[in-house]
Amino acid sequence: MRWLAMVYGLTIFSAVAMVGGESVAEAAPTPTAAEILARIDKNMTFETRSMTVKMTSVSARRTREFQMRAYGRGEDQAAIEYLSPAREQGTRMLRKGEELWMYLPSVEKTQKISGHMLRQGMMGSDVSYEDMMAASDLRTAYNAVVTGSEDCGNGRMCWKLEMTAKDSTVTYPKRIAWIDQEYGVSTKQELYAVSGMLLKKWTMSEVKNFENGRYFPTKMEISDQLQSGTKTILEFTEIKFGVDLEDEVFSMRWLERH
Amino acid sequence: MILLRLAARNATRNFQRTLLTAGTVVFGTALLTVGLAWINGIFGQMFSLAAASTGDVRLVDPDFAAREDLFPMYEYIPDVGPLSEKVREVPGVIDVYPRIITGVTLTVGDEIGDVFGLAVGAPKEWYEKRLELGKLLVDGRLLEEKDDLVLGKTLSDRLNAKVGSEVVLLGQTQDGSMSPVKGTVVGIVSGGNALIDQQVFMNLEPIQYMVDIEGGATELLVYGDDPSSAVPLAERVRSVGGSLLVQAWSQRDPWSGMMNLINVVRGTLSGIIVFITALGVWNTMMMSVLERTGEIGVMRAMGLSSRGAVFLFVIEALTIAALGGMVGVLLGSVGAGFLETYGVELGDQVTQNTPLPIRSRMFADLSWSVVGTSFGLGLGMAVVGSFPPSFRAALIQPVTAMRSRR
Numbered sequence: 001m002r003w004l005a006m007v008y009g010l011t012i013f014s015a016v017a018m019v020g021g022e023s024v025a026e027a028a029p030t031p032t033a034a035e036i037l038a039r040i041d042k043n044m045t046f047e048t049r050s051m052t053v054k055m056t057s058v059s060a061r062r063t064r065e066f067q068m069r070a071y072g073r074g075e076d077q078a079a080i081e082y083l084s085p086a087r088e089q090g091t092r093m094l095r096k097g098e099e100l101w102m103y104l105p106s107v108e109k110t111q112k113i114s115g116h117m118l119r120q121g122m123m124g125s126d127v128s129y130e131d132m133m134a135a136s137d138l139r140t141a142y143n144a145v146v147t148g149s150e151d152c153g154n155g156r157m158c159w160k161l162e163m164t165a166k167d168s169t170v171t172y173p174k175r176i177a178w179i180d181q182e183y184g185v186s187t188k189q190e191l192y193a194v195s196g197m198l199l200k201k202w203t204m205s206e207v208k209n210f211e212n213g214r215y216f217p218t219k220m221e222i223s224d225q226l227q228s229g230t231k232t233i234l235e236f237t238e239i240k241f242g243v244d245l246e247d248e249v250f251s252m253r254w255l256e257r258h
Numbered sequence: 259m260i261l262l263r264l265a266a267r268n269a270t271r272n273f274q275r276t277l278l279t280a281g282t283v284v285f286g287t288a289l290l291t292v293g294l295a296w297i298n299g300i301f302g303q304m305f306s307l308a309a310a311s312t313g314d315v316r317l318v319d320p321d322f323a324a325r326e327d328l329f330p331m332y333e334y335i336p337d338v339g340p341l342s343e344k345v346r347e348v349p350g351v352i353d354v355y356p357r358i359i360t361g362v363t364l365t366v367g368d369e370i371g372d373v374f375g376l377a378v379g380a381p382k383e384w385y386e387k388r389l390e391l392g393k394l395l396v397d398g399r400l401l402e403e404k405d406d407l408v409l410g411k412t413l414s415d416r417l418n419a420k421v422g423s424e425v426v427l428l429g430q431t432q433d434g435s436m437s438p439v440k441g442t443v444v445g446i447v448s449g450g451n452a453l454i455d456q457q458v459f460m461n462l463e464p465i466q467y468m469v470d471i472e473g474g475a476t477e478l479l480v481y482g483d484d485p486s487s488a489v490p491l492a493e494r495v496r497s498v499g500g501s502l503l504v505q506a507w508s509q510r511d512p513w514s515g516m517m518n519l520i521n522v523v524r525g526t527l528s529g530i531i532v533f534i535t536a537l538g539v540w541n542t543m544m545m546s547v548l549e550r551t552g553e554i555g556v557m558r559a560m561g562l563s564s565r566g567a568v569f570l571f572v573i574e575a576l577t578i579a580a581l582g583g584m585v586g587v588l589l590g591s592v593g594a595g596f597l598e599t600y601g602v603e604l605g606d607q608v609t610q611n612t613p614l615p616i617r618s619r620m621f622a623d624l625s626w627s628v629v630g631t632s633f634g635l636g637l638g639m640a641v642v643g644s645f646p647p648s649f650r651a652a653l654i655q656p657v658t659a660m661r662s663r664r
Contacts, residue, residue, distance in 0.1 A: 057433065061332055064433065087470075088435075107426045107438040109365065124433025 030146065036159070039184030043215045048073045051239040053080075057125040060229035066123060077250040088123065094255045100129060103255045110256055126200065126224040126232040130171050141170050152178040152187050172199065183207045183215040198225045210241060272546070276578055279542040283582030284589065286535030287636035291590025291628060293527050296597060299623035301520045306485060307617075309507045310388050311453070313355070313479030314488040315495050316510070317345070320503040322476055329360045331432040331469045331476065335502065338475045344498045350482045350491050355384040356475030358465045362429040364458060366417045373416045376457045377427055379465025380479075388481060391447055394454060397421050398445030401461055407441035410455035411448035419443050427458065431470035439468045450618030478502075528631075532639050539643025543575055547647040551654060559656035571648035572641060579640030583633045590632060597622035 031039075048071075055066040067083040082091040090105035100113040118130040142163040152158035158178035165173040174192035179185070189202040204217035220234040248254050318326075322333035335341065338356040345354045357380040364373045382401040385391040391408065392400055398421035401408060407425055409417070419425060423443045431437045441460060448455055466472045482491040488506035496504045508517055547554070554567060562570075601621040 059332075059433065061432075102436065104428075104436070104438045107440045109426055109428075109438065111428065111436065120430075120436075121434050124431060124435040 030149070030159070036179065036184065040179075042213070043184050045075075046072065046241050048243050048245045049239070049241050050243050050245065052237045054235040054237070055123070055125060055127075056233040056235075057123065058229075058231050058233070059227075064124075071245055071249050073245055073250060079249050079254065092255050094250065094252070095132070096250065100132065101252070101255055108256075110252070121224070121232075126222040126227070126230055127234075131200075131222075141165060141167075142175070147176075149181070150178070152180070156187070157181045158187060168194070180207065185215055185217055187217070200224055210239070214241065272549075275542050275545060279539055279575070279578045280582035280585070282535050282538030282542070283579045283636050283639055284586040286531050286538075286639050287583045287586025287632045288590035288593065290528060290531050290632040290635055291587055291624075292593045292597070292622070293531070294524060294628045294631060295590075295594035295622040295624040297520065297524055297527065298625065298628060299598065299621050301516070302623050303617065303620060304516075305508075305513065307453075308513055309485035309488065310390070312507050312510070313388075313477075314482050314485050315480040315492040315504060315506050317341075317478040317480065317495070317499050317502045317504050318476065320501070323503050323505075329476075331358075331360060331430070331471060334358075334432065334469075334471045334474045334476045335478060336471070336474045338478055339473070341498075342478065345478065345480055345495055348491075348494050348498060350487070350494060351480055352483055353383075353387070353481040355381055355388070355479045355481075356462060357384070357477045357479055358462065358469060358471070358475050359477075360429050360465070360469055362427040362458070362468075364413060364417055365426040365428065366419045366423050373413065375410070375413045377429060377465055377468070378457050378459050379462045380459075381462055384479070385459055388479075391459065394447040394449045396446050396448045398443070400445055401459065402444070403442075404461055404463055405439075405441045406444040406461065408445040408447055408459040409443050410457045410459075411446060412452070412455040413458060414443070414446045419446075421445065425458070427460075427468065429465075429468045431468070433470070435470075437468045437470065439464045528635055532635055532642065535636075535639040536643035539575055539579070539640055540646055543571060543644045543647040544650070546574070547571065547651045550651075554651050554654050555656045555658070558654060564652035567652040567654070568645075568648040571651055572644050575640040575644030576637060579637050583636030586636055587629050587633050591624060591629060594622045594624040594628070598624050 050069070050071050053066075053068040053070050055068065057064045057066070064085070066085065066088060068080050069083060070078070070080045072078045076095075076097050078095040080093040082088040087106075090103075092103040092105075094101045094103075100118075102111045102113055103109075104111060113129045119128055121127065122129055122132065142165055144161050144163040146159055147162050148160045149157060150160055158180055161175075161177050161179065163175040163177070172191040173194040174196070176190045176192075177186050178188040180187050185204065185207055186202075187204050187207075189200075189204075190198055191200040191202070193199050201223045203221045204219070205221075206219040207215050207217045210216055216236075216239065218236045218239065221231055222234070223231040317335065319333040319335060322330055325333070335356075342354045342356065345351055357378065359376055359378050362375060362377040364375050385400055385408070396411060398408070407427075409419055409425070414420070417423070417425065421443055424440060425443055426438055426440050428436060428438045439460075441464065447459075462475070466474065480491070480495055482488065485507065488508055492504050492506040492509065507513055554562075558567065598621055601619045603619050605618060
């Protein structure tokens with residue numbers, strides 16, 4: 001569904017940053033915002049995509065695993081079907097534009113996810129529905145500055161960016177992100193509230209090279225900082241870009257099929 | 259002895275004044291009898307409903323109790339069966355019931371709506387025996403089958419649900435996942451308060467599935483033979499409760515604070531009535547002292563001590579108060595008895611907006627302790643009201659009194 005859009009959203013602002021703010025990095029080879037943006041676009045945007053997602057939600061009390069099949073078309077259309085565990089099997093989610101729907105097979109009902117529900121964790125994980133809905137076009141949402149270049153683990157160099165929301169409707173008013181200089185994808189993000197309180201930490205890893213030189217992180221770890229001892233790990237497999245997806249997949253009929 | 263005879267004779271010397279004094283005491287004691295019976299009735303009803311709905315004693319995870327308003331389902335008691343058996347063996351324990359309460363969205367029809375309510379899940383015996391839900395049925399029956407639901411009246415009105423309607427409850431698992439269950443409405447109840455009318459009652463098993471704590475519960479409710487003995491029962495249950503929080507209903511908020519409140523309300527009401535009545539007694543007794551200034555002077559000249567003068571008027575007041583008190587308690591008992599039998603309808607507007615377990619019709623509770631307290635306070639009113647005039651009488655100097663020619 002929006003996994004790719006999220007990755008895209010969480011990384012794209014590193015490039016956008018250069019548009020909205022002034023770079024403070026001193027090194028001469030620091031790319032321009034346009035250059036970073038181009039690299040991220042190449043890696044993260046797609047026309048269609050399908051993949052299998054394994055979501056592991058860890059809390060102090062227990063660990064739960066979910067298997068999902070996710071489909072995406074452009075930035076506005078996405079669909080997820082839960083394959084396991086048994087109590088969630090057949091649950092489907094559909095995003096069309098700014099609307100998010102969830103089909104609950106045990107009662108054969110469709111629930112629109114809106115209002116306060118958007119802030120709840122998806123299946124009780126650290127990823128909220130609002131995270132899934134977050135606009136990938138951060139260029140219009142944030143002003144940003146490049147605050148440096150540093151080692152972001154395993155000897156890999158990253159650009160560090162700090163982003164500030166342009167208006168109060170943005171879910172996370174401030175973000176700090178580290179963008180891998182070789183791959184052009186975000187490897188780590190910190191999401192803050194307007195008060196400066198750290199809300200969430202995201203790390204992206206196991207970046208793989210796909211066709212046409214596309215780099216894509218196949219593992220994410222999200223930790224909601226307002227809860228103690230929780231984290232959610234997303235692992236993407238069977239990722240295919242440019243697949244043929246019928247209109248049916250992104251319809252209410254698909255969502256509510258028995 | 260002579261003073262007692264004098265006091266008794268004085269009480270009958272001015273019939274109108276005596277009647278006025280006695281009338282004041284009658285009014286005061288009657289008002290006290292009705293007031294105390296009413297307060298005891300309201301609080302007694304509330305406390306008995308509280309004990310019935312939350313258990314004489316309750317076992318919960320301490321972290322659940324700390325954030326109870328947020329329904330933290332993850333702070334549950336796992337596998338309540340063996341613990342229930344252990345608690346049942348505690349002397350004085352009669353019944354043990356696991357229970358889960360959580361917030362849900364209710365829907366009738368295709369679109370998931372926005373009617374919110376509290377879902378209560380417990381064994382059906384608890385609804386019948388402890389909550390006495392059968393008495394509140396306005397339609398249908400209580401739970402029998404696994405997926406049966408009983409709706410509070412307010413919820414059924416908002417949902418436009420009837421007996422036979424299929425209702426979807428959308429709640430959350432202990433992890434916060436959306437979790438729906440479906441059931442059929444088999445009964446509608448009205449308790450006249452938000453606690454009953456905005457709840458949906460269901461069996462334990464489906465709610466355990468909904469919140470994903472199968473075999474567990476968030477509360478274990480324990481009942482003995484008398485809610486007023488809940489504190490010692492809690493002490494005994496604590497021995498098998500392990501790390502769980504074990505509390506008698508009267509030790510939990512808001513009831514612990516209310517136990518003090520009832521004494522404050524009773525004391526304040528009694529104090530106001532005693533004060534006002536004592537003023538009336540003071541007034542009539544002062545008139546009596548002023549009328550008899552000359553007589554008192556003569557008696558003082560003949561050797562009546564100051565203490566004797568005080569005694570004379572206090573006994574006179576007590577004699578009148580005893581008679582007035584009896585009549586007052588009798589009249590008050592008639593009024594309180596009426597309220598005990600027929601009660602007063604407070605109206606749904608009052609009761610639906612309070613989180614306290616009160617019924618829309620409230621009844622008084624007339625007891626011997628109310629009668630005794632009212633009569634005793636009636637005598638107290640006489641003593642308090644007669645003291646100032648009595649001291650004035652005691653201070654009268656014989657020469658001054660005889661000169662006044664009264």
